[in-house]
Amino acid sequence: MDVYPRILSRIWGVPGSHTLAVAEQHGAYNAARKALAMSPAEVTDVVLKSGLRGRGGAGFPTGRKWTFVPPPEKRGGKPVYLLCNADESEPGTFKDRFCMWNDPHQLIEGMIIASHALGVRRAYIYLRGEFEYVQRRLDAALAEAYAKGYLGENIFGTGFSFDLYTHLGAGAYICGEETALISSIEGYKGQPRLKPPFPAVKGVWESPTIVNNVETLAAVPWIIENGWEAYKAIGTEQSPGTKLFSCSGHIMKPGVYEIPLGTPMMDLLNNWCGGLRPGRTLKAIIPGGSSVPVMTPAEVAQANMDYESINKVAGSYLGSGGFIVMDDTTDMVDALTNLLRFYAHESCGQCTPCREGSAWMYNILCRLRDGFATEDDLVALRDLADNIHSRTICFFGASAAMPVQSFVTKFRDEFVARVESARAGLPAGLAVAK
Amino acid sequence: MPLVKVNGIAVEVPAGTNMIEAAKKVGVEIPHYCYHPHLSVAGNCRMCLVDVEAGGRGPDIACNMAATEGLAIRTDTPKVTQMRKSVMEFLLVNHPLDCPICDQSGECRLQDYYMEYGQHDSRLADAKMGKGKRQDIGDQIVLDAERCVQCSRCVRFSDEVTGTGELRLFNRSNQTQIGIFPGVRLSHQYQGNLADICPVGALTLKDFRFKKRVWWLKESESVCGGCATGCNTLVHHQENEVYRFTPRRNDEVNKSWICDQGRLSYKEVTSLKRLTGAKVDGKRAELPEAANAAALLLKGAKVGVVFGAKATTEANWAAVKLVRARLPNARAYVIEGNDPDAFTYQDEILVDSDKTPNRFGAALTASQLGSVGDAEALKSALAAGEIDALLVLHDDVVGRLGLAAPKVLVYVGTFKNATSSAASVVLPAAHSIEQPGTWINRQGRVQRLRKTVAPAGDSVADYTAVDAIGRAFGGAIIPEMPAAIFQELAAGVKALNGLTLKGLGHGGQLITLSAPSAVADQPGQAAPAK
Numbered sequence: 001m002d003v004y005p006r007i008l009s010r011i012w013g014v015p016g017s018h019t020l021a022v023a024e025q026h027g028a029y030n031a032a033r034k035a036l037a038m039s040p041a042e043v044t045d046v047v048l049k050s051g052l053r054g055r056g057g058a059g060f061p062t063g064r065k066w067t068f069v070p071p072p073e074k075r076g077g078k079p080v081y082l083l084c085n086a087d088e089s090e091p092g093t094f095k096d097r098f099c100m101w102n103d104p105h106q107l108i109e110g111m112i113i114a115s116h117a118l119g120v121r122r123a124y125i126y127l128r129g130e131f132e133y134v135q136r137r138l139d140a141a142l143a144e145a146y147a148k149g150y151l152g153e154n155i156f157g158t159g160f161s162f163d164l165y166t167h168l169g170a171g172a173y174i175c176g177e178e179t180a181l182i183s184s185i186e187g188y189k190g191q192p193r194l195k196p197p198f199p200a201v202k203g204v205w206e207s208p209t210i211v212n213n214v215e216t217l218a219a220v221p222w223i224i225e226n227g228w229e230a231y232k233a234i235g236t237e238q239s240p241g242t243k244l245f246s247c248s249g250h251i252m253k254p255g256v257y258e259i260p261l262g263t264p265m266m267d268l269l270n271n272w273c274g275g276l277r278p279g280r281t282l283k284a285i286i287p288g289g290s291s292v293p294v295m296t297p298a299e300v301a302q303a304n305m306d307y308e309s310i311n312k313v314a315g316s317y318l319g320s321g322g323f324i325v326m327d328d329t330t331d332m333v334d335a336l337t338n339l340l341r342f343y344a345h346e347s348c349g350q351c352t353p354c355r356e357g358s359a360w361m362y363n364i365l366c367r368l369r370d371g372f373a374t375e376d377d378l379v380a381l382r383d384l385a386d387n388i389h390s391r392t393i394c395f396f397g398a399s400a401a402m403p404v405q406s407f408v409t410k411f412r413d414e415f416v417a418r419v420e421s422a423r424a425g426l427p428a429g430l431a432v433a434k
Numbered sequence: 435m436p437l438v439k440v441n442g443i444a445v446e447v448p449a450g451t452n453m454i455e456a457a458k459k460v461g462v463e464i465p466h467y468c469y470h471p472h473l474s475v476a477g478n479c480r481m482c483l484v485d486v487e488a489g490g491r492g493p494d495i496a497c498n499m500a501a502t503e504g505l506a507i508r509t510d511t512p513k514v515t516q517m518r519k520s521v522m523e524f525l526l527v528n529h530p531l532d533c534p535i536c537d538q539s540g541e542c543r544l545q546d547y548y549m550e551y552g553q554h555d556s557r558l559a560d561a562k563m564g565k566g567k568r569q570d571i572g573d574q575i576v577l578d579a580e581r582c583v584q585c586s587r588c589v590r591f592s593d594e595v596t597g598t599g600e601l602r603l604f605n606r607s608n609q610t611q612i613g614i615f616p617g618v619r620l621s622h623q624y625q626g627n628l629a630d631i632c633p634v635g636a637l638t639l640k641d642f643r644f645k646k647r648v649w650w651l652k653e654s655e656s657v658c659g660g661c662a663t664g665c666n667t668l669v670h671h672q673e674n675e676v677y678r679f680t681p682r683r684n685d686e687v688n689k690s691w692i693c694d695q696g697r698l699s700y701k702e703v704t705s706l707k708r709l710t711g712a713k714v715d716g717k718r719a720e721l722p723e724a725a726n727a728a729a730l731l732l733k734g735a736k737v738g739v740v741f742g743a744k745a746t747t748e749a750n751w752a753a754v755k756l757v758r759a760r761l762p763n764a765r766a767y768v769i770e771g772n773d774p775d776a777f778t779y780q781d782e783i784l785v786d787s788d789k790t791p792n793r794f795g796a797a798l799t800a801s802q803l804g805s806v807g808d809a810e811a812l813k814s815a816l817a818a819g820e821i822d823a824l825l826v827l828h829d830d831v832v833g834r835l836g837l838a839a840p841k842v843l844v845y846v847g848t849f850k851n852a853t854s855s856a857a858s859v860v861l862p863a864a865h866s867i868e869q870p871g872t873w874i875n876r877q878g879r880v881q882r883l884r885k886t887v888a889p890a891g892d893s894v895a896d897y898t899a900v901d902a903i904g905r906a907f908g909g910a911i912i913p914e915m916p917a918a919i920f921q922e923l924a925a926g927v928k929a930l931n932g933l934t935l936k937g938l939g940h941g942g943q944l945i946t947l948s949a950p951s952a953v954a955d956q957p958g959q960a961a962p963a964k
Contacts (some may be wrong), residue, residue: 172606194477194498349603349610350478355584356524359608363560381809387520390494391480 031221056213068200092322104141110217129171192394235261239306248323288319291399293406343400435810522552538635572620654886664875708893729906735823742827743790744873749896881942
C-alpha cells in the first residue's frame with residue numbers, strides 16, 4: 001500500500017525517532033536550512049502553491065492564511081506571533097499527539113520555517129492540559145534543538161533568531177478554537193472572541209497572530225524540501241497531499257494512518273483499518289471527528305477521503321480526520337446522547353444558543369434514551385439544533401448541532417422507535433412490535 | 435462617511451459605527467441584551483442577529499458589524515423574526531418565572547422582548563437550573579444569579595469603567611453563573627449602575643427593591659447637584675413623591691453612569707433637613723412677610739451678597755438685578771469650597787472634588803457687578819465693619835468659614851445648616867428637582883433643571899425667593915417665566931449670549947469661559963456706577 005511518499009509519519013516507528021540524532025539521520029532540519037536561505041516571500045509562495053490546507057478541521061489554505069498578516073508598516077510596531085494549535089480534543093481525533101510524540105523535530109522544523117516566512121520571533125505550542133506527557137517530550141526536543149543552535153539566536157548562522165515555547169492549557173475542548181486558544185494563552189478564561197478582528201490582524205497580545213494546527217506545520221518541511229510540485233502531485237487537485245486519519249470504533253485495526261487525500265473511504269475502512277469485526281455490517285461512519293455530520297453506508301460507499309468529496313456526497317466534512325466507525329451493534333440514540341454529553345459539558349457558556357441549547361439537547365436525548373421522550377421532544381431536538389447552528393460566536397455551536405441534525409435525519413427510524421416504545425410504556429430500548 | 439442601508443432606508447453614519455446605532459438613527463430598534471453603547475462589544479446574547487443583504491455575510495450580529503460603504507442589513511425578514519424568537523426561547527429556558535416577585539418587572543428586557551418577539555409556549559420538560567438567589571454582594575446591590583442572562587454587561591462595567599473587576603461569569607456551559615470573587619464585596623461608588631445596566635432582574639438596587647412597581651412611575655429629566663460634574667438624571671416619581679434617581683445618557687457629561695451618592699441623593703428631597711417654611715428671627719412666617727422683613731433689614735445696610743454655587747444661574751441673576759435695582763452699594767462674593775457636610779469622596783470617573791453644581795454660574799453672574807470678593811475678602815470686610823448685612827444664596831458660609839454671623843443675615847436656601855440657623859430671615863428655596871432653572875457644570879455646560887415634582891412645604895424656586903425681596907422693595911426684578919428669565923440672563927451675560935432655554939435641549943450647551951477661580955480670586959468691592 002506504500003506507493004506514495006510518507007510525509008508526516010516518515011520516521012514513526014523508528015526507534016528513538018523523537019531524538020534529534022535519529023531525526024537528523026532521516027534528514028531533519030535540512031528543509032529548515034533550505035528555507036532560511038530563501039526569502040520569506042519565496043517560502044510563503046511554495047506553501048501557497050503546494051495547496052496545503054489547514055489540518056485542524058476547517059481546511060483553509062495555509063499559504064493564504066499566512067498572507068493575511070499585515071505588512072510591517074501596518075502592524076503599529078507589534079510583533080507577529082505563530083501559535084501551534086496542539087489542543088487536539090475532538091472526540092475521535094488523536095493524530096497530533098502521534099505527530100508530536102513520534103517526531104517532535106518535524107513540528108519544530110515546520111515552525112522554524114513558518115516563522116521565517118511570517119517574520120516571527122517568538123512562537124508557542126499550545127497543548128491541551130492532558131498532553132502533559134507530550135509536553136515533556138517536546139520540551140526535551142526543544143532543549144536538543146536549542147543546544148545545537150537550531151533554535152535561539154542566529155539559527156544556522158543566517159541571522160534569523162527564533163524562540164519556541166510550549167504552553168500547557170487547562171484541558172478544554174473550546175481552547176482548540178483559535179481565538180479561545182489566544183484568550184487562554186493570554187491567561188484569560190478560554191473563551192472565543194468575536195471576529196472581526198481576525199487573529200491575523202489582532203490576535204494574541206493584540207498582535208498579528210497565525211494559528212496553525214500541528215499536522216499542518218509538520219507538513220511544511222517536506223514541502224520545502226521536495227518542492228510544491230511534489231506535494232501537489234499527491235492527493236486531489238483541491239485537496240493535495242496526505243493526511244493523518246485517526247481511526248477508531250468497530251474496526252479491526254484502530255490507529256492513525258497517513259494516506260493521500262482522495263483515497264476512497266471504503267479503501268481506508270477495509271484495507272487500512274482492517275475492516276469491520278467479523279460478521280458485522282456497517283451502520284455509520286463519522287468521517288472527520290465527532291462534530292461533523294454522520295454518514296450512512298450508502299454515502300460511505302461513494303465518498304473519498306478529501307474535503308470536497310465528503311461534502312458533496314454526504315454534506316459532511318473531512319474535519320480533523322477523526323474516522324469513527326459504527327457497526328450494526330450501535331444504538332444511534334445512545335451514540336448521539338454520548339456525543340452530546342461531551343458538547344453540553346464543553347460549551348464555553350458565552351453565547352445564548354449554545355450555552356442553553358447544547359445542554360437542553362442533551363437533556364432531551366437522555367430522556368429519549370431512557371424512554372421518557374415524546375414526539376414533541378423529537379421536533380424540539382431538531383429545532384434546537386437548527387437554532388444553534390451558525391448563530392454563535394464560534395463554530396462550537398455548529399459542532400454541537402451537526403451531529404444532532406444528521407443523526408436525527410439519517411437514522412430517524414431509531415429515534416421514532418424510541419418515542420413509540422415510550423408511548424407504549426415499554427422499557428427503554430424495547431421496540432414496539434409491528 | 436459611509437452610506438449604509440437598514441431595511442432599505444439609507445443613512446450616512448461615521449465609519450465604524452455599529453449597526454445597532456446606525457439602525458437607531460433611522461428609527462429601527464434592534465433588540466439586544468449584551469450590547470451597551472458605553473461598554474466593549476461582547477456579542478454573546480445573539481439577540482441582535484440580522485440578515486445581511488449586501489456588503490457582508492449574514493446572518494450576523496449587528497453590534498459587531500461596523501458600518502462600511504454599501505453595507506445593507508434587514509431586520510424585517512422572517513428569518514430575523516425566527517432567530518429572535520429562538521434566542522428568546524434559549525434565554526428563558528433556565529430563567530425562573532418569578533416576574534410577580536421580581537423587582538425588574540416592567541423594565542425587564544426579557545419581558546419586553548418576549549412580548550415583542552417571543553410569545554412562545556414553553557417546550558421545556560426538564561428541570562430548570564437552580565442558582566444562587568438573594569446574594570448580598572455589595573452595599574447597594576443584591577444578586578439573583580438565576581435571573582441572569584449571562585450578558586456580561588456587569589462584568590465589563592467592573593472591568594472597564596470602575597476597573598475593580600469583582601464580578602465574573604464562573605463555570606461554563608449551562609452551569610455558567612454570574613458571581614463575585616470569594617471574599618470580595620462591591621465597594622466602589624458606582625454600584626447602582628450595575629442595577630441599571632442589568633437588562634434583567636439579576637442585579638437590583640437594595641434601595642429601590644420592592645418600593646414601587648416601575649410602571650407607576652413617571653420619569654422627568656433633571657441634573658444631579660451633588661458635584662460640579664452635573665450628571666444628567668431622570669427623576670422617577672409618582673404623585674409628587676420621588677422614588678429614585680437614575681442616570682440619563684449624556685455622552686459628553688456622564689455617559690450612562692452616576693455615582694451612588696448622586697443616585698441616592700433623592701432622599702434629600704424629603705429629608706428633615708429641608709427648609710420648608712420662611713422664618714423671621716427663628717419664627718415661622720409667610721413668605722411675603724419674611725421677604726418684607728428681609729427688605730427692611732437690607733435697606734440702607736452695608737450689604738454683602740454671597741452668590742450661590744448651588745443656586746440656579748437664574749437666582750444668581752435675580753441677585754444681580756436686586757443689587758442693581760435696590761442695593762447699589764452691595765459687594766459681591768463667591769466663596770470657594772464645599773459645605774462642611776459635603777461628601778468628601780472624589781475620583782477620576784465622575785465625582786469632582788468641587789461639590790457645587792453651579793460654581794461657574796455663580797461666578798459668571800457675580801462678575802456682572804464688577805469685582806468679586808473671596809472668602810478672605812468677606813471675612814476682612816465683616817471684621818472691618820465694611821459690610822454689616824449678608825444676603826446668602828444656598829451656600830453655608832457661616833459653617834464653612836466659621837463666621838460670627840452679622841446682625842442682618844438673609845438666607846435663601848433649601849437645607850438647614852449653620853447659616854440658616856444664624857439667619858435673621860430665611861426664605862425656603864425649592865430643591866433643584868422642584869424648580870426650573872439652569873446650572874453650569876465644570877466643563878462650562880449650561881444644563882437645564884425642570885420642575886419634576888411640587889416644591890416641599892412653602893418653598894419656592896430660588897429665583898422667586900430673591901424676587902420676593904425685590905417685590906418687597908417695591909416691584910418685581912425678574913420676569914416670572916423661566917424662559918423669559920433665561921432670555922434676560924443670556925442677553926445680560928456675555929458668555930451666555932445667544933442661548934435660549936429651549937435651545938439647551940436635553941444635553942445642555944457648552945459655553946466658553948475662563949476658570950471660575952480667575953473671576954472669584956479678584957478681591958475688592960462691587961461698586962457699580964450710580
